[in-house]
Amino acid sequence: xxxxxxxxxxxxxxxxxxxxxxxxxxxxxxxxxxxxxxxxxxxxxxxxxxxxxxxxxxxxxxxxxxxxxxxxxxxxxxxxxxxxxxxxxxxxxxxxxxxxxxxxxxxxxxxxxxxxxxxxxxxxxxxxxxxxxxxxxxxxxxxxxxxxxxxxxxxxxxxxxxxxxxxxxxxxxxxxxxxxxxxxxxxxx
Amino acid sequence: xxxxxxxxxxxxxxxxxxxxxxxxxxxxxxxxxxxxxxxxxxxxxxxxxxxxxxxxxxxxxxxxxxxxxxxxxxxxxxxxxxxxxxxxxxxxxxxxxxxxxxxxxxxxxxxxxxxxxxxxxxxxxxxxxxxxxxxxxxxxxxxxxxxxxxxxxxxxxxxxxxxxxxxxxxxxxxxxxxxxxxxxxxxxxxxxxxxxxxxxxxxxxxxxxxxxxxxxxxxxxxxxxxxxxxxxxx
Numbered sequence: 427x428x429x430x431x432x433x434x435x436x437x438x439x440x441x442x443x444x445x446x447x448x449x450x451x452x453x454x455x456x457x458x459x460x461x462x463x464x465x466x467x468x469x470x471x472x473x474x475x476x477x478x479x480x481x482x483x484x485x486x487x488x489x490x491x492x493x494x495x496x497x498x499x500x501x502x503x504x505x506x507x508x509x510x511x512x513x514x515x516x517x518x519x520x521x522x523x524x525x526x527x528x529x530x531x532x533x534x535x536x537x538x539x540x541x542x543x544x545x546x547x548x549x550x551x552x553x554x555x556x557x558x559x560x561x562x563x564x565x566x567x568x569x570x571x572x573x574x575x576x577x578x579x580x581x582x583x584x585x586x587x588x589x590x591x592x593x594x595x596x597x598x599x600x601x602x603x604x605x606x607x608x609x610x611x612x613x614x615x
Numbered sequence: 616x617x618x619x620x621x622x623x624x625x626x627x628x629x630x631x632x633x634x635x636x637x638x639x640x641x642x643x644x645x646x647x648x649x650x651x652x653x654x655x656x657x658x659x660x661x662x663x664x665x666x667x668x669x670x671x672x673x674x675x676x677x678x679x680x681x682x683x684x685x686x687x688x689x690x691x692x693x694x695x696x697x698x699x700x701x702x703x704x705x706x707x708x709x710x711x712x713x714x715x716x717x718x719x720x721x722x723x724x725x726x727x728x729x730x731x732x733x734x735x736x737x738x739x740x741x742x743x744x745x746x747x748x749x750x751x752x753x754x755x756x757x758x759x760x761x762x763x764x765x766x767x768x769x770x771x772x773x774x775x776x777x778x779x780x781x782x783x784x785x786x787x788x789x790x791x792x793x794x795x796x797x798x799x800x801x802x803x804x805x806x807x808x809x810x811x812x813x814x815x816x817x818x819x820x821x822x823x824x825x826x827x828x829x830x831x832x833x834x835x836x837x838x839x840x841x842x843x844x845x846x847x848x849x
Contacts, residue, residue, distance in 0.1 A: 428700055428841065428843055428844065430622070430625075430699040430700065430841060431699065431700055431701045432697065432698070432699050432700070432701055432838045433625065433628050433699070433811075433812065433815070433838060434624070434625045434628050434629070434699060434838050434839070434840060435628075435786060435788055435815060435816070435837045435838045435839070436628050436629055436630070436788060436807045436809075436812045436813070436815070436816055437624075437629045437630065437786060437787060437788055438630075438774075438787065438788045438789040438803060438804075438806075438807075438816070439637075439787075439789075439803060440774070440776070440787050441774060441789075442722070442724065443712065443720040443722040443724075443725060443774075444712060444774065444776075445722055445723075446712065446720075446721050446722055446736065446737070446738055447710060447711065447712025447737070447738035447739075447774070447776075448710055448712070448776060450738065453723075455721070455736070455738075456679070456736070457678075457679075457736055457738045458669075458672070458740075460663075460666055460668075460708075460740070483642040483643050484641075484642035484643070484646075485642060489643070491724075495785075497658075497660065497661060497782045505659045506661055506662060507659035507660060507661065507662055508659070509662075514661055515661065516661040539656065540656065542656070543656065548658055548782050550782075550785060552787055553643055554639055554643075555637070555638075555639025555640050555641075555642070555643035555644070556632075556640070556643055556644060557629075557630035557631070557632065557634060557637070557640060557803070557806050558624070558629055558630060558632060559785060559787060560632075560644075560645070560649075561783065575654065575655050575656065576652060576655050579650075579652055579653060579655075580650060604642075604643050604644060604645060605642060605643070605644060605645055605646055609645050609646065609647055610645070611650050612645055612649050612650065613649060613650050613651075613652055614623065614624070614648075614649035614650060614651045614652070615619070615621075615623070615652055615655075615658075615783050
């Protein structure tokens, strides 16, 4: 194993005022946004879905100043990095621009990356009051998740916390619970 | 099965999740420890090299200019992004946002009674070059008060959002300025457990990089996670 020569730069909170920089279009500030909550493109062949949810604190109150980033494979199971997908697969939303205090990503259902994975979406949470961002994953209630190498490492009793509920054919719902009884599973990756 | 090759977050250099002096951390972080994972396939990350980012977006003194130059001290902030092994990280997306010279953010929920500057937004973005170098031109931000405790003032800072080469290689941080009298009172700065790590968030004035008749320069280098050539044994 290689030894480190330099030490990681420390994390600090995204704070309450990221909106005009990181999510400017969503919040209607006059600055370009490289990405937003709509990952769909015209030329992608796949099942359109939305993933909606809230970010809740330890008292069950929704955060209106959190930011969510998602990263996923395309409907065929290819990441954009592999350069065999035109689908960027990356989205970003703040939770406070709408009457609904939360996020609502418009995307496609991702395909399986390989035989040891179930379709999933990687997710990162940032917020005022979070000195470090946190990583989790969204799996789908209508998939065989037990084959997945990461899902399998979570205590079976806690696995439901990683699963988005199917509302209807096009809509899934997933709350991120930062603290409390049904706390989301966050990964040390 | 291929193991994830990325070094983990080095928690000796990052804050605890819950740091009670910064009150908002108390209810907004998990009480359970983060779930450790053994083997899992590498999670790649989005590639940004094809994104068309305007040159003007790394110059915050120009990218929101209407009729006058923004008020305040013009500065250059520059540095290099490399990984823990010293390897430069090219095509790394860096996004910044900050208060204006009076300590006022453009954000609509900001209520601090300091003036907005009609010629300054305070947001910028750029990609690092082939050697991992980046450069912004901006206005030195002011300090501003916040509600964490009595007489709480943030040291002047610029927010940085940095994408490395993997989804797990992500960093959001804040860059501070040498000589700020507020460091010892700021719980966000002091949440970093190691004094040397705190010091690495402080940009250093550089006379060599300062441009005559134009602007002071501050150097802020950034270190992201390293990637093992051979995936790590866990």
